[in-house]
Amino acid sequence: MLTALALLLSAAVMAQGRSSKEVVDKIIGVVGDRIILYSDIQNAIKDAARYGEKLPPNANCMIFEQALLSKILALQAERDSIPLTDEEVEAQMDVKVRNLIMQYGSQAEVETLAGKTIYQLKDDQRPLIRENMLAEAMRKKVVSGVHITPTEVKAFFEKVPVDSLPFLESELEVGQISILPSASKDVDEYIYNEMLNYKKQIESGTTTFEALAKRVSEDPGSRERGGSYEINRSDKSTWDPVFLSTAFRLKAGEISQPVKSNRFGYFLIQQVSRRGDNAQIKMILRVPPVTDNELKEAHGRLDSVRAEIESNKISFKDAAYKYSDDENVKNYGPYVLDRDGSTYVNIDALDRDMVNTIKDMKVGDLSQPVNFTNDQGKKGVRLVYLKSRSEPHRLNLNDDYVKIADMALNQKRNEELDKWLEKKIPTFYILIDKQQADSCPSLSKYQTTENRGF
Structure with a gap:
């Protein structure tokens, strides 16, 4: 649930500059001292559609419930004094901003579409990002003791109707060790x-x-x-x-x-x-340009790194932490990530240089050092590792056990979260707009005030 919410909150960055123009705004929900606006829900729906998310007919009810849940979890996290630093919030915000810039092509385009500067967008979103991170930390605390067994995974999969099993596109796990040489x-x-x-x-x-x-x-x-x-x-x-x-x-x-x-x-x-x-x-x-001499030197350094990996003196992951100039490696590891933070990505998540590098590689191959240009326009050299590649297929236990186990574990965690909510909801002041409550029966369990809406 919170993974979906994180995507919608990320998309909502672009909605902030438009909400006052697109909807007549009003408060439709209250949790403690926090409010939910009508525009929050409507703009999240529109931006989710822009991200290609498949939304159910009752999307507004689902997103409203996710917003309520996020605020309950965040408030409980504050009650429990779960730590969250300003630096962690800023780092998460930077990731979301970078994703937006990658999606829309440039910072200027993002600012034009939003009608605000990146710094104004960050100021708008900072409280929302903090709330979301607190909510996620609280959720992890609630479900930390939930585990899954192979027997439970098999039972979960067998309950899914055969005609409901999804068809999966080819996915890859691709890592890189990059060097960005300095100019002479x-x-x-x-x-x-x-x-x-x-x-x-x-x-x-x-x-x-x-x-x-x-x-x-x-x-x-x-x-x-x-x-x-x-x-x-x-x-x-x-x-x-x-x-x-x-x-x-x-x-x-x-x-x-x-x-x-x-x-x-x-x-x-x-x-x-x-x-x-x-x-x-x-x-x-x-940017001082690097010449062929600097790139040639970087090739030599990565040749040595490649030899260490190939001779099993060091793992690819450890080599990335030790040698890569990519600042993201320290926080997110050496593998390309999708929007959910998964290392399994479609080929369109890779840059053009990397697509050309892996086209003739086999699973387990480590490329020779190859030239590339990063998002900031700096030239560099990198090793590319193709960890895995799946063929298009129907979801099954043999090929997709890890995915199915994750699905089963998430279901079990959601059940544990539901039990926790049943106990915690009565301890919060929650008020829901009557029109919303009437159109979304699933929201009734959250209402804690005597009259059913306002």
């Missing part, structure tokens, strides 16, 4: 001097910051806006600390010296205005 000292110095020249041109009035950003900046998210961004001092997961400290040290209208970021490249920053921990800035990004 000479190239690095050349880009630095270029940035100094940009600064002189702007300060002399030869050109404007906006015109130069549109012409030379390599940041696709801001180039068409003349380098414009809104930033927050605490957003250290998106920006390097040196970038933030430089941006907030500037005075209005002042232009920085070139600022180097190992993750991105060189920045030229101009502060437009500042209010507390928020600032409006303009920036130009230049």
Whole structure:
């Protein structure tokens, strides 16, 4: 249930800029001191459809119930003092924002569709993300003691009518170990001097910051806006600390010296205005290009890593943690993930370079080092590991035992969660709009006030 809710909440990021225009809003549910809006449900339905989710006829009832459940779990998590740091919330929010940017093609497109900057979207969604994470932590606590046996898995599968068994597309598990080499000292110095020249041109009035950003900046998210961004001092997961400290040290209208970021490249920053921990800035990004020499050196390093893996001196996973330059490996592992966080993905989840790499590989193969370009436009070299690949087939116990076991375990956990809810619902103040309660009989069990709605 909460997996579906997480997807809908992620999709709801795009709905925030539209809700006031699309619906006449009103409160339709209350749990403790938290409210559920009519627009929350309607926009979640519309965005779920955009994500290709197959929704039942009573989708509004299902999503409303999920929203109630999320708030109950989150409030109980606060009662139980389940820990959740601001850093964890920010990290989860960054993942969702990156997914949106990947879906819509660029940060600029996301901001245009939403009618807000990424930072405004984050501010809107921060309480919702926190609630969702608390709810998930509480759910895990409730079902932590639930386990499944092979006998239960078999019994679960045999209860599913044969004509209801889904047909599964081909899925893959693909991992990578990537190296993103730095540019040579000479190239690095050349880009630095270029940035100094940009600064002189702007300060002399030869050109404007906006015109130069549109012409030379390599940041696709801001180039068409003349380098414009809104930033927050605490957003250290998106920006390097040196970038933030430089941006907030500037005075209005002042232009920085070139600022180097190992993750991105060189920045030229101009502060437009500042209010507390928020600032409006303009920036130009230049990425020092790597040459064939740096890529050749990275090939050599990965040849050595490949030899270690092939000789069983180290596992692929451990090698990824040890050698990969991909920052996501530390938090999410070396395998490509789908929206649910599963390592089983369809081929359309892979970038074009990776599709070309695996097309002739067999399961268990580890590629030779190959060149690629990442989402930020940086050139690198990587090893690609094809862990598994399934053929299209009907769900069955032999090929899909792990999937079926997960399904059976989830059902058992949901039953345990239902028992917990039956005990906990009476301890919360819950009020549901009468029209919603009448149209969704399944919501009646949540109502704890004397009159059945408002």
